[in-house]
Amino acid sequence: MTDDQKATEVSDRAIIEELVPVHPHGPAGDEDERRKESRGARTLYGDAWYRLSRNKLALGALAWLMLLILATLTADLWVPQNFGAPNHIDSSTIMATRLQGPSMTHPLGTDDLGRDMFARVIYGARISLTVGALAVLVSVLIGLLLGALSGFYAGWLDAVIMRIADVFLAFPYILFAILLLSVLPESSRTGIAPVVLTIGVLGWPSIARVFRSSILSVKENDYVDAGRALGASDGRLIVRHILPNAVAPILVYATMSIGGAILTEAALSFLGLGIIPDPVSAPNAVSWGRMISDGQSYLTSNPGIVLWPGLAILTTVLAFTLLGDGVRDALDVKLKD
Amino acid sequence: MGRYILRRFAQFIPVFFGVTLLLFFITTVLPGDPVALKAGEKQLPPAVYAALRHSYGLDKPWYIQYVNYLGALSPVHYTPKAGLQFTGPDLGESISTGRPVTQMFSETYPYTAELAFTAIGLEIIFGIGIGIIAAVKQYTIWDTLATLGSSILVALPVFWLGLMLQYLFGILMKEWTGGSFYLPISGSGGPGSPFDPWVYLVLPGITLASVSTAYAARIMRSQLLEVAGQDYVRTARAKGLRERSVLWGHEMKNALIPVVTFIGLDLGAMLSGAILTETVFNWPGVGLMIYQAIGRRDYPVVVGGVTLVLVVVLVVNLLVDISYAFLDPRIRLGANAEG
Numbered sequence: 183m184t185d186d187q188k189a190t191e192v193s194d195r196a197i198i199e200e201l202v203p204v205h206p207h208g209p210a211g212d213e214d215e216r217r218k219e220s221r222g223a224r225t226l227y228g229d230a231w232y233r234l235s236r237n238k239l240a241l242g243a244l245a246w247l248m249l250l251i252l253a254t255l256t257a258d259l260w261v262p263q264n265f266g267a268p269n270h271i272d273s274s275t276i277m278a279t280r281l282q283g284p285s286m287t288h289p290l291g292t293d294d295l296g297r298d299m300f301a302r303v304i305y306g307a308r309i310s311l312t313v314g315a316l317a318v319l320v321s322v323l324i325g326l327l328l329g330a331l332s333g334f335y336a337g338w339l340d341a342v343i344m345r346i347a348d349v350f351l352a353f354p355y356i357l358f359a360i361l362l363l364s365v366l367p368e369s370s371r372t373g374i375a376p377v378v379l380t381i382g383v384l385g386w387p388s389i390a391r392v393f394r395s396s397i398l399s400v401k402e403n404d405y406v407d408a409g410r411a412l413g414a415s416d417g418r419l420i421v422r423h424i425l426p427n428a429v430a431p432i433l434v435y436a437t438m439s440i441g442g443a444i445l446t447e448a449a450l451s452f453l454g455l456g457i458i459p460d461p462v463s464a465p466n467a468v469s470w471g472r473m474i475s476d477g478q479s480y481l482t483s484n485p486g487i488v489l490w491p492g493l494a495i496l497t498t499v500l501a502f503t504l505l506g507d508g509v510r511d512a513l514d515v516k517l518k519d
Numbered sequence: 520m521g522r523y524i525l526r527r528f529a530q531f532i533p534v535f536f537g538v539t540l541l542l543f544f545i546t547t548v549l550p551g552d553p554v555a556l557k558a559g560e561k562q563l564p565p566a567v568y569a570a571l572r573h574s575y576g577l578d579k580p581w582y583i584q585y586v587n588y589l590g591a592l593s594p595v596h597y598t599p600k601a602g603l604q605f606t607g608p609d610l611g612e613s614i615s616t617g618r619p620v621t622q623m624f625s626e627t628y629p630y631t632a633e634l635a636f637t638a639i640g641l642e643i644i645f646g647i648g649i650g651i652i653a654a655v656k657q658y659t660i661w662d663t664l665a666t667l668g669s670s671i672l673v674a675l676p677v678f679w680l681g682l683m684l685q686y687l688f689g690i691l692m693k694e695w696t697g698g699s700f701y702l703p704i705s706g707s708g709g710p711g712s713p714f715d716p717w718v719y720l721v722l723p724g725i726t727l728a729s730v731s732t733a734y735a736a737r738i739m740r741s742q743l744l745e746v747a748g749q750d751y752v753r754t755a756r757a758k759g760l761r762e763r764s765v766l767w768g769h770e771m772k773n774a775l776i777p778v779v780t781f782i783g784l785d786l787g788a789m790l791s792g793a794i795l796t797e798t799v800f801n802w803p804g805v806g807l808m809i810y811q812a813i814g815r816r817d818y819p820v821v822v823g824g825v826t827l828v829l830v831v832v833l834v835v836n837l838l839v840d841i842s843y844a845f846l847d848p849r850i851r852l853g854a855n856a857e858g
Contacts, residue, residue, distance in 0.1 A: 360820070364821045453798065495675075496671065500674040
């Protein structure tokens with residue numbers, strides 16, 4: 183390695199160390215090996231970032247997701263100006279512009295209502311990514327709470343929570359999602375909340391299991407006993423001493439789960455149980471899954487209507503999986519398949 | 520072996536009650552007041568309202584309602600007059616057709632089972648086959664292709680894959696060959712259809728099998744690679760066996776067990792997961808029935824259909840579990856009763 187490369191690496195690391203939390207309880211053990219491997223980085227997350235940055239697939243996935251997120255966040259600034267508003271439906275121009283193939287003005291063609299497909303895919307990312315991330319957040323919150331209760335207190339509470347988790351895990355949860363969403367009263371179905379909550383609630387058991395087993399492996403450590411001896415409450419022990427060391431598997435699992443949540447939302451949309459847009463605030467905000475579902479009838483004449491949102495889902499879900507794989511390898515987490 | 524089977528049954532009991540309790544709460548407690556729902560906009564006189572609640576058993580405590588719910592689910596019913604009778608579960612009638620949900624289910628389920636078994640067949644052939652190739656030719660282009668392909672398959676929305684297959688093999692191919700060769704993309708054939716019945720299974724079968732095949736191939740590959748490092752495999756090579764005998768006679772025997780486990784449990788998932796595939800291909804199974812009921816807001820058919828599918832999955836998973844008792848020598852010979 184040349185001096186030049188070394189210099190960039192050192193400065194990179196300086197930036198990283200500012201960004202990532204330095205937490206005091208790095209796992210004991212192969213400290214020497216770790217130090218040798220990362221050439222001086224001192225924190226768990228600094229090491230992890232270093233290893234992640236050498237994984238080209240994971241970096242590519244991260245770059246793709248960043249690009250997508252950036253594009254969606256800034257969409258209002260450049261998409262409508264260049265491609266037309268994704269939700270603008272003007273009856274006089276529909277006939278003129280509908281169902282076009284790719285062209286300079288419409289790089290991905292137009293849909294049955296003359297809307298630009300590229301603009302729709304970019305705006306669709308907003309819904310799909312938001313639903314995916316929020317649903318996983320709900321799963322993580324419920325999973326952390328129940329996993330903590332289960333792992334920390336053990337005993338009958340543990341048994342009950344884990345049996346409930348078994349019940350949830352025994353089934354492909356799309357069926358439970360169908361049931362939940364179809365019994366909800368019509369009045370409470372608008373907006374993204376019902377779909378987010380349904381996917382999120384059904385996803386907690388895996389998170390709870392992962393967190394429970396991390397807690398079991400961490401809670402016997404001396405520093406936890408030391409904390410207890412100093413009079414720390416259970417809540418403080420869990421949040422300040424156990425959580426930081428049990429967080430890596432959750433991070434990995436959550437990253438991978440976002441892709442799954444996006445797929446579930448798409449499937450529910452396809453079955454007619456997806457998000458019902460709020461007629462006031464966002465009447466035309468539709469997810470990628472809904473775009474595919476709506477575009478099916480034009481498959482023969484205009485496959486692009488179905489193709490592009492599907493490719494968007496595929497690349498995004500794949501990116502979350504690859505990133506999750508990379509984070510897992512970087513943090514050296516072992517997850518059961 | 521007897522102990523193993525007994526233990527599996529014992530584990531089945533809490534899961535069964537858990538699942539039915541969950542179903543009970545989702546389908547009867549969560550939707551709110553069914554009497555008010557039935558009445559719609561009308562304001563019922565309190566006496567009529569109370570009488571209706573009584574006739575539905577809604578004035579009873581929840582655990583009595585749950586027992587009644589289990590009673591309705593049970594395929595066997597007992598009346599003092601007629602004694603025990605096999606009448607099938609009572610899950611109400613379709614709002615739009617008035618027919619019993621159980622009857623609709625029993626007409627459509629054979630199609631779902633046919634599709635599921637086709638997909639399982641494809642999964643066994645291609646999942647195991649690709650897994651073996653990837654493991655034997657580790658780090659070659661074939662291995663990379665298999666790994667990449669399985670990652671992509673897992674990230675695909677199943678229904679989108681179905682739509683793309685329809686476009687490729689049903690529409691584009693028909694155009695290219697001038698209509699002389701293409702695959703059917705809708706329905707299950709029947710009298711007067713241009714294809715043999717099995718041709719209708721090709722595209723839905725591939726679609727339904729796709730994700731599971733990818734997982735099966737991954738598991739097969741990683742199991743083979745793990746087994747390859749073990750001492751008994753080295754011994755087999757050391758005593759001069761040909762590679763083929765090492766693979767089929769020694770490695771596969773142990774590497775297959777987790778794959779068979781996965782595929783077995785997958786059968787349950789396929790018997791339920793076919794809903795998307797059936798919808799795309801207009802395949803007349805339970806999934807299509809549920810999908811159409813969602814569109815018509817035919818609530819009893821959705822709830823009853825999903826409930827029955829879940830019960831079937833529960834039973835299939837139990838049967839798969841028990842069949843290990845016969846497959847796995849460690850259990851069959853009772854050497855590892857705790858396993």
